[in-house]
Amino acid sequence: MVDNKTHTGRRNFLLQAGLAGVASVASAVPAAVGAAAANPAADTYHSLGPDEAAFIEALVNIMCPADKLSPSGVDCGLAIYIDRQLAGPYGKGDGRYQRGPYRHGKPQLGLQLPLTPEQFCKAGIAAVDAACVRDRGAPFAALKVAEADAVLVDIADGRVTDERLSLSSWFTDIVYPLFVEACFADPMYGGNRNAVFWKMIGYPGLPANHAIDMVRYRGKPYPGAGSPKSIGDFS
């Protein structure tokens, strides 16, 4: 029952977003550039510059390709989410202890950089681009999808190095958490557009007053899982 509803949702998304996704993959034009051209929101980035936006768009389209489960990362709003977070309090280091002296230490003591998350994210983008130009002759966003995917695997596993930044930390501590949040946070933050990821997994969202559901749907498919409600639906 739930699956039927979910599949209806998926079909609708593919109909809405199919064109941009197909074009970017099939033509082997840099995935992100193709998607950016088709996305009217791309010129509204608040933090990312044009090259940085191309990078993040390519990245979210690789990490979330258009397929039967969802539209492409850009079409799910993932790049917009990341941009908004970098431009907002999180990106500026709100709530983070920022006093010196700065020293390096064990990873379990947490990040020890005199950079805000926004600055670290951007410094990492520049460093990855430099490494891609050095090793592969083109910046990240201009690589073919399979090649760019391989670059991400190498970065995540610590095989791409930079003289000044830890790129594995950049990916693990900044990029990956932002990606996951972009997928699963409330759609009002710009990602998870139309609650596509909540539908994918069957999270029903709000209002979550489940005192009766708790008994009625214990051990059974939950009917509301196919049509999740977000904060915007109640505001």
Next chain:
Amino acid sequence: MVVGGGLCAGLLTRQLTAQGIDVVVLERGVEHRGGAEARVPSQRDELRWAQRQGNMQNWQRETYTLRHSRHEESLPVRWMEAFLPGEGVGGAGSHWNGVAWRWSEYDPMLRTRYESRYGKKVVPADMPLQDWGTTYAELEPYHDLFEKLFGLSGKAGNIAGTIQPGGNPFEAPRRGDYPQAPLEITEAGIIFKAAAETLGLKPFPGPAANSSGDYLNPDGQRLGRCQYCGHCERFVCEAHAKGTPDRLLYPMLKTRKGFEIRTRAQVLHIDYDGGAKRATGVRYLDLNSGEEYEQPADVVVLAAFTMTNTRLLLLSGVGAAYDPAARRGVVGKNFCYQTTSGVSVFFRDRWINPFLAAGATSTVVDEFNNDNFDHAALPFRGGASIDAAVSNGRPIRGRRTPPGSPRWGTAWKQAQADWYAHSFSVAAQGSCYPHRENYLDLDPDYTDAYGLPLLRVTFDFRDNEVKMSRWVTQKVAEICKTMAPDIMGPVAGREGPFDSRQYQTTHVTGGTIMGADPASSVVSPHLQHWDAENLFVVGASVYPHNSGYNPTGPLAALALRLGDDVARYVVRPGKLA
């Protein structure tokens, strides 16, 4: 004068104001009630309240420095994930899950228990375990009062020594059943219960400060029925269904004569007259006006979070700071955490629906906790409660995928879709006994936003905890295997190094420990400071060890008893006996 506006402060102030004693509470944060955190739909925002820690201590202003051994250099944890002190009226008690245990009957006499059962050599020299100087029997009436005030839901396992079917057979004896029936069991709880019973264990519903029905407490305060919304820990309950001080205590206290709470009041220092051995008052910064005030007081009670209680004593030079090299001093000693581990299980055909859950919907076994089993042939002390604890299915953090799942791409998405509603974890919440080298002191380099030294944590999981966790996690695995899941996650006990980047629990304890001997404790069994009879300390900071349970129950009982003790002291000052 009470420092901190959380659970302990609210409970002891309830006792004091009932006996006509004037109380001023100083709280650094603001009221949660009426804010975006306390109403729908903004309450149901995982990003804002859970990921970005909207209800927590602001690390920009004050964090902790950390190192794993005193031979290492400490660094500030610039964004803490491991444990999350609260901020605002209600403190961490407003954003807790509501798991409300009484500890083992022998916990307050743990050293005596081990030595009488296994001989004098059972406690290693580097484990400064000590009795509390009080007994469970002395605290039992206050446990009972707390449970009635907070409307606990649960099933008694031991009423006045008679074991009750369906409850915890290892429970300390209680005078009656819980005020409310247990919460509904989760699907995960049903699976866990069947497996545990197959193994001959005695599963039971965990004790919960999530209200299973409509409830009226002895003070005339009401709780509504829990909505199983999955937004409990890290969140403020908008449904008034979680037992919290900001719901049940502070609104009531505000109607009492002689009660005042000052919010945005950051306490900087306890004024101490070493000659007279008295606290004379506190200094605090009004965070709104920027004015610093000296507030004289007849009695000062530190009732802030574990870390703050310890830090204020160190900053104010009250009592001797602990020095592990010289083995002198007491303030900062016996800092403990909680030794957690867990195993994930995946069932293709079972609908776990993790979003149908309350903070404390858990099904538990207690056979492998603390000294509930024979340690004679085992190379460690302590143990863990083991439970199927599904408290939420929040989508950013509350997902599980089988080992070997890819980190992104179509197959990653498929794994999310396949397993989100079909998995849960069986968790071990283990004890953490004190180690001579785990302690708190002031950092020599780093300061807070007000220019005062940060508290430095020197902590790691030591040999005893690692061995305990390894053994207990095998018991978790046996239960998981008995469930016959399609897939089981890795089986690994907790190992060091302690990682500030991973949430484990907010159960940090010790630093201002209680005991009968001034040479090895900061406060007396009545929580009276040995070096200032009008200064009292309450909170998990007074625990000499951490048990295999959440710490809230006994500290609530201690806080209620302290209220009565301070009332006695006000009438007749002197050393409390």
